[in-house]
Amino acid sequence: MVIDIENLSFSFLGAKKPALRDINLRIERGEFVAILGPNGCGKTTLALCMTGIIPHFFRERFEGRVLINGKDTRENEIHDIVPNVGILMQDYESQIFFPTVEDEIRFQMENFGISPKKMEEISKEMKLSPLLKRNPFELSEGEKQRTIIASILATDPDILILDEPTSQLDSEEREHLLRILRHLNARGKTIILITHNTYFARHCSRFLVIRDGRIVEDTRDRSLLEKAHISNLGIEPINYNWGNHAISTGCESQIVIRDLSYEIEKPVLKKINADIGDGEFILILGKNGSGKTTLVKHLNKLLRVQRGEIIINGNSIEEYSQREISKLIGFIFQNPEHQIFRNSVEDELRFTLDALGIVNGNNLNNVLELFNLKEYRDRSPHAFSTGEKQRIALASVLVSKPDIIILDEPMTYLDFEAKKHLIEYLTTLKESGKTIIVISHYPDYYASLTDRRFVIANGKITEG
Amino acid sequence: MKNIFDFEYREGSGIFYTLDPLIKVFLVMIFWILTLYSGLSSLVLLTAVIFIIVIYSGLTERFLRQTRFFFLFVFPFIVIFQVLFHWSFAGENPGLFFFNPKVSIDGFVIGVKVGLRLFCLLSSSIIFIMTTSPLRLIRRISEIRVIGFQIPASVTFLFVFINRSVTLIFNDLERILEAQKARGFSLRDVGIRKRILGYIALLIPLLTISLERAQKQAIALELRGFGSKKVDIKTDSQSFKM
Numbered sequence: 001m002v003i004d005i006e007n008l009s010f011s012f013l014g015a016k017k018p019a020l021r022d023i024n025l026r027i028e029r030g031e032f033v034a035i036l037g038p039n040g041c042g043k044t045t046l047a048l049c050m051t052g053i054i055p056h057f058f059r060e061r062f063e064g065r066v067l068i069n070g071k072d073t074r075e076n077e078i079h080d081i082v083p084n085v086g087i088l089m090q091d092y093e094s095q096i097f098f099p100t101v102e103d104e105i106r107f108q109m110e111n112f113g114i115s116p117k118k119m120e121e122i123s124k125e126m127k128l129s130p131l132l133k134r135n136p137f138e139l140s141e142g143e144k145q146r147t148i149i150a151s152i153l154a155t156d157p158d159i160l161i162l163d164e165p166t167s168q169l170d171s172e173e174r175e176h177l178l179r180i181l182r183h184l185n186a187r188g189k190t191i192i193l194i195t196h197n198t199y200f201a202r203h204c205s206r207f208l209v210i211r212d213g214r215i216v217e218d219t220r221d222r223s224l225l226e227k228a229h230i231s232n233l234g235i236e237p238i239n240y241n242w243g244n245h246a247i248s249t250g251c252e253s254q255i256v257i258r259d260l261s262y263e264i265e266k267p268v269l270k271k272i273n274a275d276i277g278d279g280e281f282i283l284i285l286g287k288n289g290s291g292k293t294t295l296v297k298h299l300n301k302l303l304r305v306q307r308g309e310i311i312i313n314g315n316s317i318e319e320y321s322q323r324e325i326s327k328l329i330g331f332i333f334q335n336p337e338h339q340i341f342r343n344s345v346e347d348e349l350r351f352t353l354d355a356l357g358i359v360n361g362n363n364l365n366n367v368l369e370l371f372n373l374k375e376y377r378d379r380s381p382h383a384f385s386t387g388e389k390q391r392i393a394l395a396s397v398l399v400s401k402p403d404i405i406i407l408d409e410p411m412t413y414l415d416f417e418a419k420k421h422l423i424e425y426l427t428t429l430k431e432s433g434k435t436i437i438v439i440s441h442y443p444d445y446y447a448s449l450t451d452r453r454f455v456i457a458n459g460k461i462t463e464g
Numbered sequence: 465m466k467n468i469f470d471f472e473y474r475e476g477s478g479i480f481y482t483l484d485p486l487i488k489v490f491l492v493m494i495f496w497i498l499t500l501y502s503g504l505s506s507l508v509l510l511t512a513v514i515f516i517i518v519i520y521s522g523l524t525e526r527f528l529r530q531t532r533f534f535f536l537f538v539f540p541f542i543v544i545f546q547v548l549f550h551w552s553f554a555g556e557n558p559g560l561f562f563f564n565p566k567v568s569i570d571g572f573v574i575g576v577k578v579g580l581r582l583f584c585l586l587s588s589s590i591i592f593i594m595t596t597s598p599l600r601l602i603r604r605i606s607e608i609r610v611i612g613f614q615i616p617a618s619v620t621f622l623f624v625f626i627n628r629s630v631t632l633i634f635n636d637l638e639r640i641l642e643a644q645k646a647r648g649f650s651l652r653d654v655g656i657r658k659r660i661l662g663y664i665a666l667l668i669p670l671l672t673i674s675l676e677r678a679q680k681q682a683i684a685l686e687l688r689g690f691g692s693k694k695v696d697i698k699t700d701s702q703s704f705k706m
Contacts, residue, residue, distance in 0.1 A: 053683055079689045087687060094680035095688075097628050099472040103599040110603065111689035133475045137631075151688065302642055326648030333646070337676075338639040341669040355649035382672045397647065 038234030086152030142173030243448020330402035546575030
């Protein structure tokens with residue numbers, strides 16, 4: 001047995017309710033376990049208990065016992081536990097410290113006195129050999145994750161925990177990660193996967209569902225993921241129908257892109273041509289680094305047109321001031337942390353109105369109500385969970401009633417319930433005639449809304 | 465992203481890459497002392513030395529990108545300021561306010577001296593960062609023994625933490641400014657007063673993000689066994705040379 005948890009309860013300092021309650025769990029060597037549950041249910045907290053970070057780093061109310069390979073996490077130091085268990089955190093960029101992949105792996109090896117001979121073996125296994133001299137921040141998301149997994153594997157841990165590893169990955173990178181995990185599992189490693197992605201989780205051999213800090217399901221029956229009742233537990237059933245494909249109707253062009261090219265050190269966009277109609281819902285697909293975000297950043301002048309032309313509502317984009325274009329086009333970024341910079345929720349929404357010179361702010365109360373934020377209007381937006389911050393970021397953009405809305409991977413930090421709410425809201429926006437452009441790796445969510453798809457590969461639209 | 469990672473170490477060849485990081489720290493300190501106590505001709509010589517090192521180490525393009533702002537704005541500002549206002553605050557009883565611009569050759573010489581001095585201090589630090597692997601640096605720091613005592617892991621942690629955090633904070637700032645621009649407010653397009661107030665207002669979200677990240681980084685370092693050092697095995701393939 002590699003993990004043995006008995007009567008574990010834990011509360012963070014100042015929290016109204018415990019993060020974990022009465023957890024009893026045994027995980028055997030070589031298991032491939034999925035931990036599922038809505039945002040804030042205690043999944044990551046449980047993972048931190050398995051690494052010894054709780055109770056050593058967070059010393060609040062900790063009851064019960066966690067044994068990792070027979071070592072009690074309370075009685076052993078973190079660096080005694082870590083050689084047995086490695087974790088890829090949700091914000092895995094925080095785990096990167098050095099400017100080369102090689103140093104990143106070497107650092108872990110030196111900390112545990114591992115022979116340098118192992119470097120070649122690990123980098124080969126993780127297919128990182130050609131990337132050893134590269135800066136991890138210049139790599140794709142999948143390559144960054146592989147760098148961290150490689151450094152974890154330096155100590156050859158029995159257990160590998162991955163917290164939401166697929167959230168930033170495109171479909172090809174997800175497949176690649178899955179192959180690596182299967183390979184490691186076949187080598188006898190215990191893999192614990194914390195995820196909202198039930199489609200990815202179907203490859204596991206055991207499924208735990210956590211809700212309000214308790215394990216409410218523990219089964220090896222894969223059909224659990226297909227059952228309708230798991231949606232009541234805040235988990236997306238694998239066969240959930242997000243809607244049938246929308247039928248596109250012809251409409252007048254609102255955005256015209258002609259021969260748009262852009263390069264920064266190397267070409268990112270190559271002669272892009274596209275027409276987007278008034279009230280259309282456009283889904284932009286493509287691998288990480290293909291140029292999706294670069295393309296949409298041109299539409300509200302976050303990037304200057306280097307070559308080519310963009311016409312919006314019949315006028316060249318160059319004729320619009322930044323304020324005019326921001327009034328016309330709302331942009332919601334992937335990471336809500338970078339979109340929140342005021343001291344209260346209301347102030348956050350008011351910032352947009354002030355910046356755009358909108359005096360009549362009647363819409364502010366409507367938007368607060370629509371996003372269930374009215375009772376929190378005076379609270380600091382920084383005090384919310386990531387999913388809730390995404391809602392605030394959305395509200396702060398939509399308060400100015402833009403005609404065109406661009407969303408860059410809006411589902412990344414959302415659980416099933418929040419995803420459903422977002423789709424409902426996008427449906428309302430579409431019905432009210434707004435033009436919506438969404439970048440995503442998950443087309444199924446938007447099936448009922450999508451009029452057209454643009455697939456971008458190597459800086460060109462290959463389908464659309 | 466605007467070359468944020470230009471500032472960081474990248475693998476390269478030449479004496480400045482292979483030199484022992486502690487010797488490099490010592491040399492940089494000597495260079496700083498020389499810079500602080502040199503006259504104009506010596507400063508010109510030290511500036512030439514900087515450029516020779518930059519060209520020899522193959523850093524020319526990155527270095528020019530990093531110092532472009534200094535040469536385009538800071539250096540001319542210092543020189544013009546000294547040319548016009550040097551006499552306003554020179555002498556035994558400098559005035560509190562200097563509103564009487566008076567062109568002077570002395571001011572020009574002093575302006576060039578101040579500008580070059582700042583450039584030498586700044587660029588020697590940049591060259592040190594660009595050519596020193598942080599891993600080798602912390603490895604050497606952790607080897608230091610002062611009367612038999614090792615430098616605490618918390619001090620070394622500070623090096624690792626600062627090395628990564630400075631770059632990431634600039635990255636966060638870029639992203640926040642971009643999000644503000646998307647909402648119709650660009651700090652780069654407003655007057656000086658509004659810009660200063662805007663940057664001050666950004667300190668809160670930047671601090672919040674930085675604190676959250678600092679906690680995650682501290683956890684990540686714990687999880688990577690930093691400071692445990694059970695067995696002391698050198699994994700550095702490069703030998704230190706003078």
